Amino acid sequence: MTGRFRPTTLNHMVQYRANKFDRVTAAISDPTRRAIMERLARGAANISDVAEPFSMSLTGFCKHVRVLERAGLVRRTRHGRNKTLELSPEPLHDVAQWLLRYEQFWNARLDRLEQFFVKHKEKSR
Amino acid sequence: MTGRFRPTTLNHMVQYRANKFDRVTAAISDPTRRAIMERLARGAANISDVAEPFSMSLTGFCKHVRVLERAGLVRRTRHGRNKTLELSPEPLHDVAQWLLRYEQFWNARLDRLEQFFVKHKEKSR
Numbered sequence: 001m002t003g004r005f006r007p008t009t010l011n012h013m014v015q016y017r018a019n020k021f022d023r024v025t026a027a028i029s030d031p032t033r034r035a036i037m038e039r040l041a042r043g044a045a046n047i048s049d050v051a052e053p054f055s056m057s058l059t060g061f062c063k064h065v066r067v068l069e070r071a072g073l074v075r076r077t078r079h080g081r082n083k084t085l086e087l088s089p090e091p092l093h094d095v096a097q098w099l100l101r102y103e104q105f106w107n108a109r110l111d112r113l114e115q116f117f118v119k120h121k122e123k124s125r
Numbered sequence: 126m127t128g129r130f131r132p133t134t135l136n137h138m139v140q141y142r143a144n145k146f147d148r149v150t151a152a153i154s155d156p157t158r159r160a161i162m163e164r165l166a167r168g169a170a171n172i173s174d175v176a177e178p179f180s181m182s183l184t185g186f187c188k189h190v191r192v193l194e195r196a197g198l199v200r201r202t203r204h205g206r207n208k209t210l211e212l213s214p215e216p217l218h219d220v221a222q223w224l225l226r227y228e229q230f231w232n233a234r235l236d237r238l239e240q241f242f243v244k245h246k247e248k249s250r
Contacts (some may be wrong), residue, residue, distance in 0.1 A: 021154075034223075082213075089230045100221060
């Protein structure tokens with residue numbers, strides 16, 4: 001084995017920053033939580049206003065908000081009687097970076113497909 | 126409420142493509158599964174060779190592989206007696222696209238920070 005994934009260092013590397021990344025990716029693996037984030041992307045809002053369009057109890061809704069808070073994706077602040085939710089998208093950056101490392105694979109496949117069609121076209125002339 | 130997130134269409138939109146996205150993001154929310162993907166990014170490999178550096182039973186390892194298979198991130202093929210695992214990173218594309226929609230927020234914050242430091246520097250001259 002070569003490269004950065006030698007077996008002896010594997011378990012150590014696996015642990016590195018695992019918790020944060022795990023929490024963020026688990027948080028976005030639920031459609032309700034993604035919809036909350038997309039709502040908050042339009043601006044901070046009162047928690048009950050955000051909850052309103054969702055067909056679930058406020059208790060159920062608040063559980064989703066807590067998962068987002070623990071992942072660092074949402075901030076809850078209190079202004080007098082109001083509880084406001086605000087998006088905090090920074091933790092998504094690391095996930096995006098990790099995903100973009102795999103972009104070379106899509107690109108390589110697309111290149112092979114393109115070559116295939118170019119050759120096919122040349123043959124059929 | 127304005128824009129693409131009108132309450133009446135919310136639940137419908139939430140359901141749209143939810144399952145696929147959910148499976149992919151849940152699959153990458155585990156450090157062992159990410160390590161399997163990173164190993165396979167170096168090339169297809171025999172399943173027992175991939176399992177070897179992980180300090181877990183083969184049964185436990187295979188459970189992780191199945192989660193990756195169901196998300197469409199890994200393919201298992203049989204060559205005679207050998208079972209080979211191969212990376213299939215295409216499903217990550219949708220997740221990357223979704224994440225990059227939030228890039229504007231990091232950029233906006235970075236711009237504000239830069240402006241703050243530029244002003245601060247001007248003042249301190």
